[in-house]
Amino acid sequence: xxxxxxxxPLGHSLPPExxxxxxxxxxxxETARALRRREPExxxxxxxxxxxxxxxREVKDLSAVLHAWLKLPDDYExxxxxxxxxxxxxxxxxxxxxxxxxxxxxxxxxxxxxxxxPLSALDSNGVxxxxxxxxxxxxxxxxxxxxxxxxxALGVWQNTGTGVSSRLAxxxxxxxxxxxxxxxxxxxxxxxVRYDYANPSSSSVPIPAPLKGQQILGLxxxxxxxxxxxxxASLAQGKRAQPTPDDVFLYPTGMGAVWRLHQSLSSVRQGxxxxxxxxxxxxxxxxxxxxxxGGGMKxxxxxxxxxxxxxxxxxxxxxxxxxxxxxGYIFAEFPxxxxxxxxxxxxxxxxxxxxxxxxxxxxxxxxFCNVDVLGLADVVVTSVTKSAAIARSATxxxx
Numbered sequence: 001x002x003x004x005x006x007x008x009p010l011g012h013s014l015p016p017e018x019x020x021x022x023x024x025x026x027x028x029x030e031t032a033r034a035l036r037r038r039e040p041e042x043x044x045x046x047x048x049x050x051x052x053x054x055x056x057r058e059v060k061d062l063s064a065v066l067h068a069w070l071k072l073p074d075d076y077e078x079x080x081x082x083x084x085x086x087x088x089x090x091x092x093x094x095x096x097x098x099x100x101x102x103x104x105x106x107x108x109x110x111x112x113x114x115x116x117x118p119l120s121a122l123d124s125n126g127v128x129x130x131x132x133x134x135x136x137x138x139x140x141x142x143x144x145x146x147x148x149x150x151x152x153a154l155g156v157w158q159n160t161g162t163g164v165s166s167r168l169a170x171x172x173x174x175x176x177x178x179x180x181x182x183x184x185x186x187x188x189x190x191x192x193v194r195y196d197y198a199n200p201s202s203s204s205v206p207i208p209a210p211l212k213g214q215q216i217l218g219l220x221x222x223x224x225x226x227x228x229x230x231x232x233a234s235l236a237q238g239k240r241a242q243p244t245p246d247d248v249f250l251y252p253t254g255m256g257a258v259w260r261l262h263q264s265l266s267s268v269r270q271g272x273x274x275x276x277x278x279x280x281x282x283x284x285x286x287x288x289x290x291x292x293x294g295g296g297m298k299x300x301x302x303x304x305x306x307x308x309x310x311x312x313x314x315x316x317x318x319x320x321x322x323x324x325x326x327x328g329y330i331f332a333e334f335p336x337x338x339x340x341x342x343x344x345x346x347x348x349x350x351x352x353x354x355x356x357x358x359x360x361x362x363x364x365x366x367x368f369c370n371v372d373v374l375g376l377a378d379v380v381v382t383s384v385t386k387s388a389a390i391a392r393s394a395t396x397x398x399x
Contacts, residue, residue, distance in 0.1 A: 013048035087193035103152030110189035139208035161255030240375015272328030
């Protein structure tokens with residue numbers, strides 16, 4: 001049977017092309033390797049990219065404008081975020097001994113800036129409108145580092161999934177290009193950059209005032225968010241659990257959901273190891289390896305029907321109980337990304353209940369439209385990008 005060749009040009013998204021698309025065509029393994037090396041010849045051909053791979057398009061444009069406005073060193077580059085905890089995260093990650101020596105960012109090299117930028121309206125194509133501000137201001141937390149050390153900092157963007165979205169960047173570009181930027185704070189990783197989750201006002205980094213309709217930090221919630229939460233809840237109804245819209249929490253990316261859930265569970269469980277079952281998405285694996293507090297990460301590989309992974313899980317939990325050590329939670333994908341292993345969730349549930357350990361399931365590959373795991377998991381992480389949006393991006397957590 002003949003295989004129809006893809007006609008999409010290299011570096012372009014699947015049709016129809018539009019701003020904020022999340023697909024891109026990079027044929028062949030060598031092209032993928034060239035992308036990882038950021039070879040200039042390939043990078044110059046990219047018109048679209050999966051946004052969590054790194055800052056791109058509108059985000060790069062906004063970064064370039066701020067780079068010039070802030071008069072940052074020529075050989076530096078930037079990443080942009082909206083939450084003040086990114087400075088302590090970047091300081092911990094980019095300077096970690098886990099980074100290769102040539103990519104590790106020294107404290108004096110890791111620069112931090114806080115700026116306020118007015119928000120502009122977007123047109124129907126998602127392009128910021130000059131002179132049409134919404135009356136709201138967004139606080140941006142910028143990290144800057146030497147370009148050669150990019151591999152040592154990239155995980156802050158990729159693994160936490162909390163970077164500025166292309167739509168937000170598009171809405172900030174008109175004011176930034178006009179020089180309507182207010183520098184709030186400037187420092188580097190030698191400064192105290194503590195963010196206090198329990199009492200944000202006591203943080204050592206400047207925090208923004210909550211926007212209208214908000215009780216906590218973050219961009220404003222709208223009717224669209226409310227409708228999306230209701231729609232997801234309706235689609236996620238299952239035999240074992242019937243979530244309501246109040247059970248649905250929205251995050252900008254899948255890894256953003258995994259990261260914030262990890263922080264919350266680590267706090268509630270007071271640390272403890274994260275037990276990872278089977279093959280999981282590489283950014284999740286790296287995140288747990290870097291950020292698992294207390295007991296670190298315990299990875300159990302062979303959890304399919306032919307392996308003995310679940311016996312190993314039970315033995316591990318028993319050993320930790322006898323030693324008086326806490327286990328934070330169990331994390332698995334159903335099915336796994338990318339090798340599609342589906343573990344015995346009913347058995348995992350039974351083991352977890354015996355040892356009083358929460359179970360988190362990432363159902364991204366199958367999605368809540370196709371697999372029903374809510375009754376067997378305490379929390380489900382899923383991706384609306386994969387289940388309901390082709391050229392859009394949204395991610396949820398279902399507790």
